[in-house]
Amino acid sequence: MVRYNFPEYKLELDIPEEVYFPAEDTFFLIRNLNLNNNIKSVYEIGGGSGIISIILAKKFEKTRFLVSDISSTATRMIRSNCKLNGVDSRIDVVCMDKLNAIRHLSPEVIIWNPPYLPEDSETKKLPIADKLMLTGGKRGYEEIFELIISLQNSKANTSLYTIFSSIAWDEVNCEEIRELGIRLEITKELKLFFEKLYLARIDFGDYNG
Numbered sequence: 252m253v254r255y256n257f258p259e260y261k262l263e264l265d266i267p268e269e270v271y272f273p274a275e276d277t278f279f280l281i282r283n284l285n286l287n288n289n290i291k292s293v294y295e296i297g298g299g300s301g302i303i304s305i306i307l308a309k310k311f312e313k314t315r316f317l318v319s320d321i322s323s324t325a326t327r328m329i330r331s332n333c334k335l336n337g338v339d340s341r342i343d344v345v346c347m348d349k350l351n352a353i354r355h356l357s358p359e360v361i362i363w364n365p366p367y368l369p370e371d372s373e374t375k376k377l378p379i380a381d382k383l384m385l386t387g388g389k390r391g392y393e394e395i396f397e398l399i400i401s402l403q404n405s406k407a408n409t410s411l412y413t414i415f416s417s418i419a420w421d422e423v424n425c426e427e428i429r430e431l432g433i434r435l436e437i438t439k440e441l442k443l444f445f446e447k448l449y450l451a452r453i454d455f456g457d458y459n460g
């Protein structure tokens with residue numbers, strides 16, 4: 252395992268090979284999240300190294316966080332990276348599938364930089380840990396779609412910030428979500444060499460923060 256320095260954010264992270272290394276999508280999300288200064292609670296799904304919640308916890312000193320990851324290695328690293336950066340007292344870390352173990356969802360904001368690539372003959376050959384980091388189902392967006400539907404059914408008042416890639420997502424998919432009565436707005440786009448990333452804000456219930 253190697254310790255990496257992220258001077259722009261004044262943080263250090265231990266990241267083993269089996270844990271997602273922060274990439275363009277991670278920083279695109281961090282740079283463009285527009286959170287209210289008085290925000291009290293944030294849940295992050297798929298924390299990976301913990302980078303997103305750790306940066307936010309350093310910026311929003313009164314906010315409490317709950318971070319999940321389906322990978323037990325990632326969960327352990329999130330815990331130890333929170334300690335390393337002095338924010339562990341405000342960040343609870345749980346190994347679970349999305350937020351499935353929580354009955355009453357109450358955060359103002361949920362964040363997920365999800366695995367979003369479609370499964371194909373190449374990704375099928377990947378070890379399970381890599382697959383979990385990268386692929387979101389046969390078409391690439393099944394995992395995030397499942398979360399959206401469960402948030403809609405749970406009647407939570409919250410905003411979900413997530414990322415879509417042009418490799419697995421287009422305007423038709425946005426319309427499918429809007430047709431369910433869910434408010435979805437693409438707040439930022441980033442053109443990369445082989446794909447376009449979209450930051451989406453999806454509001455549930457009457458949350459409008």
Ligand SMILES: C[S@@+](CC[C@H](N)C(=O)[O-])C[C@H]1O[C@@H](n2cnc3c(N)ncnc32)[C@H](O)[C@@H]1O
Pocket residue numbers: 271272273274276277296297298299300301302303319320321322325347348349350364365366383384385394
């Ligand atoms: C693209 S990585 C993002 C990691 C980190 N948040 C970042 O932006 O650098 C996706 C993360 O989601 C986790 N993940 C995949 N499926 C999940 C699920 N069903 N529930 C919780 N976490 C999941 C993976 O283990 C991985 O850590």
